[in-house]
Amino acid sequence: MRTYLDFEKQIxxxxxxxxxxxxxxxxxSSVEFQDEVAQLEAKARDALQQTYSSLTPWQKTQVARHPDRPHTMDYIRALISEFTPLAGDRYFAEDAAIVAGMGWFRGRPVMIVGNEKGFDTESRLHHNFGMARPEGYRKVVRLLDLAEKFGLPVLSFVDTAGAYPGIGAEERGQAEAIARSTQRCLALETPMMAVVIGEGGSGGAVAIATANRVMMLEHSIYTVASPEAAASILWHDSARAQEAATNMKITAQDLHNLGIIDDVIPEPVGGAHRAREETIARVGDTLENALADCDNVPGDRLRKAREAKFLAIGRDL
Incomplete structure (x- = not known):
């Protein structure tokens, strides 16, 4: 059964x-409804097109969080062959909020890291709703080291409300782990491509998205804090989340205009959750082209270009 968002009532x-x-x-079978069905289908298509061509930032936030959007594991199953998951940070534990491993992407060996939110109650609890703990980020650092050792490009799929804010995570050095992961991304001497496929929340997203190319799906969001958290901080009123979403410039279109991200990947009409296979194929094509642009580029140039890219953010604003 399809899940409809608040603004999709007419649809x-x-x-x-x-x-x-x-x-x-x-x-x-003696009753004919073909003409009526055809008319209603045309109206539904028009309503869908009109609605999704003018989404507000808050509506895009709702779409980015839609439970039926493709998750990281969906992209891995569809785009990566012979995927071999790799677990653990070799310090404390495995963190299922970040899935990672090696496989083949359209003829290339690659390393994959990504947030996984889960698709039902049991899997969401198992993956902690995609909110990583320090061991998740330390796992990323370990696998980036491995990717550089074997010259593997890195594909990162970002979909998290943010890093896990629990006491245990803070006691084990959450901020330091995020900083180390971000630092390792910057220093990587193989190509790294990141795609925000849903939510890109705060440092928890930046820690695996400090890439040569940062891309976002058309109706995804990338934020310094969730709209609800920002509203609570700024106005002490989480009910003003819609206002915060608008003022924070969190949409793919705003961030592309600001030079924060490099590409916006169009979604099918109605959002990624309505055409999962088509969305995944579009992401795959974009990643393939981005990796091709890095062919034969020396590792030190990739690293320097990545560092320059992030140091330049905000300088001309």
């Missing part, structure tokens, strides 16, 4: 009516 009504008519037609 929901039309699509539910279409399903009712189709069900009636199956029950009684």
């Amino acid at each position: 929901a009504e039309l699509e539910n009516k279409i399903q009712e008519l189709k069900s009636l037609a199956e029950e009684d």
Whole structure:
């Protein structure tokens, strides 16, 4: 059953009516509903196109958080062959909030890291809703070391509300682990490509997104803090999250205009959750082209270009 967002009420009504008519037609083949169904489908397509062509930042936030959007494991299953998961930070424990490993991407051996939120209650609890602890970021550092040792490009899939803020994570050095992961991304001498596929929340996202190319899906968001957290900090009122989302410039379009990200990957009409396979294929094509641009580029040049890219952010604003 499809999950509809608050602003999709008209679309929901039309699509539910279409399903009712189709069900009636199956029950009684003597009744013809083809013309009515065709008219309603046309109206639903128009409503979907109109709605998604003018989403507000808060509506994009809702789309970015949609539970049916493709998650990191969906991209891995579709794009990576012979995926071999690698676990543990060799200091404390495994962190399932970040999935990582090696595999083949369209004929290339690659290292993959990414946040995994889970798709039902059990898996969301297992993956801690994609919110990594220090051991998750230390695992990333370990695997980036491995990627550089064997000359593997790194693909990063970002989808987290932020790093886990629990007491245990803070006691084990959450801030230091995030900083070390970010530092290791900057120093990497192989190509690194990052895609924000849903939410890119705070330092928890930056820690695996400090890449040569940073891309975002059209209806994803990338934030210094969630709109709810920002509203609580700025106005002591989380109910002003919509206002915060607008003022913070968190959409892919705003961030591209500001030079924070490099590319916006278009989503099918209605968002990634309505056409998962098509979305994944578009992300794959974009990653393939980005990696091709780095072919035969020496490692020190990749590193220096990445450092220069991030040092330049905000200088011309």
